[in-house]
Amino acid sequence: MSDPILVLSGVSKTYKNGFEALKSVDLSIRRGEIFALLGPNGAGKTTLISAVCGIVSFTGGTITVGGHDNRRDYKAARAMIGLVPQELTTDAFETVWDTVSFTRGLFGKSRDDAVVERVLRDLSLWEKKDSKIMTLSGGMKRRVLIAKALAHEPELLFLDEPTAGVDVALRRDMWEVVRRLRENGTTIILTTHYIEEAEEMADRVGVIARGELLLVEEKARLMEKLGHKELILTLDAPLSSLPPALADRGLQLAADGATLVHTYDTNAPRTGIATLVGDLAREGIRIRDLETRQSSLEDIFVGLVADKNQPAEEARP
Amino acid sequence: MNLAAVWAIYVFEMNRWRRTILQSIVSPVISTSLYFVVFGAAIGSRIPEVEGVSYGAFIVPGLVMLSLLQQSLSNASFGIYFPRFSGTIYEILSAPVSPFEIVAGYVGAAATKSVILGAIILLTAALFVDLRIQHPLVMLLFLVLTAVTFSMFGFVIGIWADGFEKLQLVPLLIVTPLAFLGGAFYSIRMLPEFWQDVSLLNPVVYLISGFRWSFFGQADVSVTTSLVMTFVFLGLCLAAVVAIFRTGWRLKS
Numbered sequence: 001m002s003d004p005i006l007v008l009s010g011v012s013k014t015y016k017n018g019f020e021a022l023k024s025v026d027l028s029i030r031r032g033e034i035f036a037l038l039g040p041n042g043a044g045k046t047t048l049i050s051a052v053c054g055i056v057s058f059t060g061g062t063i064t065v066g067g068h069d070n071r072r073d074y075k076a077a078r079a080m081i082g083l084v085p086q087e088l089t090t091d092a093f094e095t096v097w098d099t100v101s102f103t104r105g106l107f108g109k110s111r112d113d114a115v116v117e118r119v120l121r122d123l124s125l126w127e128k129k130d131s132k133i134m135t136l137s138g139g140m141k142r143r144v145l146i147a148k149a150l151a152h153e154p155e156l157l158f159l160d161e162p163t164a165g166v167d168v169a170l171r172r173d174m175w176e177v178v179r180r181l182r183e184n185g186t187t188i189i190l191t192t193h194y195i196e197e198a199e200e201m202a203d204r205v206g207v208i209a210r211g212e213l214l215l216v217e218e219k220a221r222l223m224e225k226l227g228h229k230e231l232i233l234t235l236d237a238p239l240s241s242l243p244p245a246l247a248d249r250g251l252q253l254a255a256d257g258a259t260l261v262h263t264y265d266t267n268a269p270r271t272g273i274a275t276l277v278g279d280l281a282r283e284g285i286r287i288r289d290l291e292t293r294q295s296s297l298e299d300i301f302v303g304l305v306a307d308k309n310q311p312a313e314e315a316r317p
Numbered sequence: 318m319n320l321a322a323v324w325a326i327y328v329f330e331m332n333r334w335r336r337t338i339l340q341s342i343v344s345p346v347i348s349t350s351l352y353f354v355v356f357g358a359a360i361g362s363r364i365p366e367v368e369g370v371s372y373g374a375f376i377v378p379g380l381v382m383l384s385l386l387q388q389s390l391s392n393a394s395f396g397i398y399f400p401r402f403s404g405t406i407y408e409i410l411s412a413p414v415s416p417f418e419i420v421a422g423y424v425g426a427a428a429t430k431s432v433i434l435g436a437i438i439l440l441t442a443a444l445f446v447d448l449r450i451q452h453p454l455v456m457l458l459f460l461v462l463t464a465v466t467f468s469m470f471g472f473v474i475g476i477w478a479d480g481f482e483k484l485q486l487v488p489l490l491i492v493t494p495l496a497f498l499g500g501a502f503y504s505i506r507m508l509p510e511f512w513q514d515v516s517l518l519n520p521v522v523y524l525i526s527g528f529r530w531s532f533f534g535q536a537d538v539s540v541t542t543s544l545v546m547t548f549v550f551l552g553l554c555l556a557a558v559v560a561i562f563r564t565g566w567r568l569k570s
Contacts, residue, residue, distance in 0.1 A: 015570065053411035057569050075319065075413040083411050089404030093336055094329075105325025106412040148408070 003067070004028040005080075005156050005187050006052065010061035013047055013211075021047040023211040024061065029156075029189060034182055036198035036219075037191045038301055039208035045191040046086060048208070049158050053083050065156065079108055082154030086161045086191075088141045092134040096125055096144055099133060100151045107152035119150045123177060139170045146177065157181065159190040163197060175201055195301055199223075209305045230293045231262040231273060236286035243283045249276065266294075322414040326422025327429075330396050334430050341392075341430065342437060345384045349438045352380055353445040356502060367504055370533055373446040378529040379501030380442070385435050385460065386467050386496055386521070390488045393427035393471030398478050401567075410569065416562035420472060427468035428461065435460050449532070455540070456531035462547050463524050467492075469554035476567050495521040500529075505537045520550055 006029040013022040021044050029035050039045050051058040052065065054074055063070040065077035091099055100116050109115075120126045123143045128136060133144060142162070149157060159178070163171040178188055178201055192198055198205050199219070206216040215222075238257030249272075252261040260280075264271045280287065334341050357373035364372040400406040409419060442448055450456055478484045499505075499521030505513050516522050517538070527543025530536035536543070561568070 053407075055407055055410045055569065057565055075415070078411060078413040081411065083407070085404075085407050087404055089407060091403070091405055094332070098329075098332065102325050102329050103408060103412075105321045105328075106408060106414065108319040108321050108413055110321055 003031075005031045005066055006189075007064045008048075008052070008061065009063075011048070011051060011058050011063060012060040013044075013051060013056065013058045021211050022051065022058065025208075025211075025213045027206065027213060027216065029187060030204075031155075031187055032182065032185050033203040034178065034188045034190070034201050035204050035206065036202035037189060037206045037208055038195065038198055039191070040305060041193075043208045044211040045208060046160055047211075049083070049160055049189070049191065053081055053158065054078055075108075079152070080155045082149035082152065082157045084142075084145050084149045084157070084159045084162055086164065088138060088145065090133045090141050090144055093132055095130050095132055096120065096136075096147070097129040099144065100147045103148040104151040107154075109152045115153065116151060119147050122150075122180070123147050124173070139166055142166060142170070142174075146174075150181075154186065156187045156189070159188065161191055161193065163192070163194060171197075207301060207304050214304055229264055229266050229271075231264065231276075232291045232293060233260040233262070233280070233287050234258060234289040234291075235260065236288045239285070243285070245283060246276075246279060249279075251276075319414050319418050322412060323418050323422045323425070326409075326419065327426045330423060330426030331429070333396070334392070334426070341388075342434065345388060345434055346437060346441050349380055349384060349441055350445075352376070353442065357445055367507075368533065368535055371446065374448060374532075375504075375529075376502055377439070377442045377446060377448060378532050379496075379499075379525050381435050381438050381460075382463065382521070382525045382528050383493075383496045383501050384438050385431050385463055386492055386524075387488055388434050389427055389431040389464050389467035390471040390474065390492060391484075392430050393424060393468040394475035394478065394484050394488075396423050396427055397472050397475035398481075398484055401476070402481075406568070416558070419562075420469070420558055424465060424468040424472055427471060428464040431464035431468065432460055435464070451534045452531040456528065459524070459528045459531055459543075459547065462551060463528070466547065466551045466554055469551070469558060473554060473557045473561065476561055479567075492521075495519050496525075500525050500537060520546065523547060 006027070008025050008027045011022055011025045012020070014020050025044075025048060037045050037048070047056060050056040052063055052070060054070060054077075063077075066080050068074075068077040068080075070077040094102070097116065097120070100119065101111065104116060105111070117126070120129055123146055125140070125143050125147055128140060133141065136144065146159075146162070162178075163174050166174065175197070178190070182188060190197070190201070202219050204216060205219050205222055207214045235258050239253060240257060242251060242253050250263065252263075253259070254261070262273070262276055264273065277287075353373065353376075356376055361372035361376075366372070367375040400409060439448070474484065474487050478486075498516065499519045500516070505516040505522060508516060523538060523543045523546035526536040526538045527540050527547065530540040530543065560566070
């Protein structure tokens, strides 16, 4: 891999009222990857992005974008970045074409109608190019914000909750756009509440909570490492308790007695499913239905954030 | 130097102005015309000449200044306040633009509008009174300097304001009274001596006086003093803008 496009070292941000929004964050983003930053509300996702883009000042550490310090050499650093903010903050009276061209100019690029046209077409905004922004739907406004961020052909694109409040069809479209951008070599950092978004698109995932970056991992490895599967068996007749022969299998019997859950490691040499099914048949337990469930990033995420919160809760007087 | 950005902001602001051309141009022209009708024709015909010029002509520089101050302030303050209010300021803050470039774009556009407006008001005035300008270049200099200074002042107000009413506060409570008391409609030499001295504390006196000198070759204070004072205000506003960007005051948390 070539040199990282974005490096944060020891970045911290303490607001005047003493609130620590970022606690010494170290992060290195590779060129061309899609990085998903996951975290609950108020975790510091937006603050982190804003610090990189120059919208908030940070109190400690350094940030370099493509090797340029984002404070000393802010022009070179910012010229590489496109930002799609979380809020739908657009002008109202400008046309789509004007607002996208405006951003291109603002980022120091000379006028190039072909680029603006391509960006608008890619985002299905071409037909709306002469419409005033205030006449557009929320989803269209979101596209306009993305178009603005892409107007100066950035190498690094931040998408702050790009699909919050966006319907399913538009979300799929958005993912498609992100994939296409990645194919063109754009590095993408997105923050999201939707775990499925990270799961669907990211190469790597970072989890942030309370201003601390808890974990950065290849998505696949993360899923693998923490991944386990559950086999859920719906029984024909409820059991009052597990038969003694099955007692030490780690099976869980639901409260209503009608569901058995068998948890297994997908990477283990033996999953134990075949034996289990045989044993159940031998005990005369009939299965009506079965289902397997892969633990999702969400489970992993909730686990991580909860673990992290535990000591803090206890420490509280 | 990110000239593309300066140009982008400038064009954006000028477009905003074009969309509201009616209130930007027509309303100041109408109100100025009303001043001429009331003070120039109706009352002015009963007022003897002031400092050797007819009252109608005498008030022209003051009226132009009055509109110039008001429009520079409201244009520039709204121009930067609105993105802060709507949130689109994120784009300016995250763009590779220096504070100087941001100010050049916003203040340049606001000053341009004011100068155009000043010219229109002068033309309107020429319809009502016989207008002679003795020092056109000096007049232009004062017009541009005042437009730039007060646009910069407006920019500071637009950053300071945290609500629409505050945006109106300074123009309404400070600048308009100062302009009226600064000799827009009278020569401060007509005042008792004490009030003449008090008037000299009013910065607007120097602007109007210098501007009036460029028309008639005479004024309340010397043109050099006026010019120096105008540069002092320009310097003060510049210092305020520099301080704002140094500290990120009201722009960055």
